[in-house]
Amino acid sequence: MNIFPLIGIGISTLNSKKEQLDVRYHVILSKDHEILNTHKIKLPKFEKLEDIINQTDDDQLELELSKLLSVKEGQKLVIYKIVKDDNVSDISEAYLKLYLLSLRICKPNSINLKNIFTVLPNVAWTNQGPVDVDEIDLFRTRNGEFSVRSVDKFPCLTDYIIPSGVRIADASRVRLGAYLSEGTTVMHEGFVNFNAGTLGTAMIEGRISAGVIIGKNSDLGGGCSTMGTLSGGNDVKISVGEDCLLGANSGLGIPLGDRCIIEAGLYLTGGSKVEVLDSQNNITEVVKASALSNQNDLLFIRNSITGSIQCKPNLKSVVLNETLHKND
């Protein structure tokens, strides 16, 4: 990515030891253009901001920015520069990269997220904002009802960014760092991890694991699974092409081409042996599913009489219901 260097300006919530819990970026700018400017404020030059970071300025600008963004007690102003795409070194960098993904600046798998789990602290996400897990009892005894939505290293996407033209029926199920294209609908049973997402209009009622990308006009049926590489032992990056349908409760363990269908209830792992059928329904060969990776126009079923997994030429086309994706 030639997006770097770039600078982000945001606000970090602190615990009682003044340690950062998160960063909410309000401004992101590269040398040449603004990527984000939530307050639509007149921004200083890139070089001016570098002076602050290098502590060679006179603090005036920093104070002004603090006031503009209304930094409160228990928070601090963050001005952070990423020079090049190295491993994630601290929480400000982690959040800045997660923003770049969810703002649709960087596609999943195009940016270095190594060490992000190590860098991010485990935080209680509450109705009173992010809270240090170890300081939770302090908050519980304050005035006002206190409820915890999540205890996790990643916050919900929608508490930081709501991308245009998307619906997310249950906001708990999409992490900051998800890449959701215009026209994406994530239903209640859908899930999108960080560094994962959709490249166009899509109906997501299944789970998009970290690293997994879904092509445009594809439909992930309710409860379907895409294998991830973070846990559970899968090594291959999974993806779904364009105009595909993963049936409800199905599963995918190979990178799928365009115009492919996996029958509802069928879990296709890379190691599954598959009978390949021609258009006359004759078995032409038996291969591992992984050998069919990225091939187009395939229909995968389990033959309900013989019990074998079969792959046929796919003749049906998947058409999304337009009214479900005009998300205005």
Add this chain to the structure above:
Amino acid sequence: MNIFPLIGIGISTLNSKKEQLDVRYHVILSKDHEILNTHKIKLPKFEKLEDIINQTDDDQLELELSKLLSVKEGQKLVIYKIVKDDNVSDISEAYLKLYLLSLRICKPNSINLKNIFTVLPNVAWTNQGPVDVDEIDLFRTRNGEFSVRSVDKFPCLTDYIIPSGVRIADASRVRLGAYLSEGTTVMHEGFVNFNAGTLGTAMIEGRISAGVIIGKNSDLGGGCSTMGTLSGGNDVKISVGEDCLLGANSGLGIPLGDRCIIEAGLYLTGGSKVEVLDSQNNITEVVKASALSNQNDLLFIRNSITGSIQCKPNLKSVVLNETLHKND
């Protein structure tokens, strides 16, 4: 439905352009009787309300109602009449029909919901109420913590109505417009779409898609799927009869009769070929599952040695655990 004409009185939250985001109905009355009256106020005559709608009254009553229901800044009073069951024409009509479903006045599929997706705006459902998705940044910068629960055209049922005698373990997963009968328990993995629901006591740990109806004393196991008709390409309206069990992670693509069981993990699509067995376990015929639609006393399994889907006479009876459904 001969319920119409009827009139609803409610409060609508507005965006900054004075456009409606939702309607919370406090009163619904047909010519003859009250359907809803949350404030238990003495209601005006139906004809009097029609005068307000036709703007032939003197505004006095409208003012009174606004006061009684305490309409606030950023809200407006809605008095809406549905004359007959036409396509949904605006947001007030959409909400009134969703209320009729969730108040158990109209059964799923008995009422015209055409155009509802077009009519409903996409709204951010937040801890500060419904917010226009395009005005979200404005709210974020206000005082007080701001968190988003959902970005969707439909709100959660329980933020508008809590039907008597139900448990809903995760309120995010039941939309306004769901029809939940007394004695229904929707567990954390359960889901109920609008225009869908249960006709009696039921344990719901699976997903009830739009248009799907579940008969009394039936049990939808964890993660089970019922095929919907809104997306994914299924055309037939799915239903489940009485005293049925859909096993965990199973799926259903046909209308099911009474006292039927689908084995855990088996996805029965309409096109699945099924071996039909008699009570001596002899295969009597092979049919498409759709041919067994609405037949009673069937047990569907996948033979774990031959791999074929089989249908046998069901001799077991499904009995719900009573203590899980006394929801008081």
Add this chain to the structure above:
Amino acid sequence: MNIFPLIGIGISTLNSKKEQLDVRYHVILSKDHEILNTHKIKLPKFEKLEDIINQTDDDQLELELSKLLSVKEGQKLVIYKIVKDDNVSDISEAYLKLYLLSLRICKPNSINLKNIFTVLPNVAWTNQGPVDVDEIDLFRTRNGEFSVRSVDKFPCLTDYIIPSGVRIADASRVRLGAYLSEGTTVMHEGFVNFNAGTLGTAMIEGRISAGVIIGKNSDLGGGCSTMGTLSGGNDVKISVGEDCLLGANSGLGIPLGDRCIIEAGLYLTGGSKVEVLDSQNNITEVVKASALSNQNDLLFIRNSITGSIQCKPNLKSVVLNETLHKND
């Protein structure tokens, strides 16, 4: 359990009829030691507390405790003693036992929870605290936004206790009474019922039903199911040994030994007939899956050509990704 007798001191939220809705325990002590002391206050002697319960004291101490714990309008102080492990007799006892589970004092299935469903009232869990389901309209009309998170007999774990060293990505999906060991990560699709949980580091992306225990270093893949005994007709208590992997969308209906794997998408019920293979892939016998209960080093798959469920010696070892479980 020889933990009894013990005494809990907490605060109960009341409905308008002064009936208890919940208990938040701040202190739990057995005769010999403190189990919980959220306010780190100097505690009275066990016998002194017994005097309060027996109403043989002079009320002074009770008043002091009320002040220390800041009992508010609409709440009451609860001082409750469990003498021995009888059936659950009231709501204070129910909560005290749920605390013992989630505080990791009592393992699942080691404590008498009979009648807990009968004893617990159905409560609306809202952003304004627990509310009587029948009094919900009263709250809706108060000032301030009102939203309902759950209508259930059990609250979310994290609104009462956050165990150390755990992540719970979606707090709605873990009930109070869950037993989560240090190093447990419950992802968005994970679920843990009361009286169920993990005995060590674990990745939970599937559902742990009531009564089910997961051994250390095991991985429950996304959407996998463990059969419960509360509903759906299973009688055998299910468990998972150490170093096991349940693949995504799989299911388990037998107690599983150590170092076992169930292939993604395979639902293994107790009654499934299974072909047992030796290390040369010869079928040595066909048994019901229940006959393989608690045996170690097994790999269960569905042969994707013959469609039969097969069990082979498992040679792969399951290794959890460490960085996902350092939950600090």
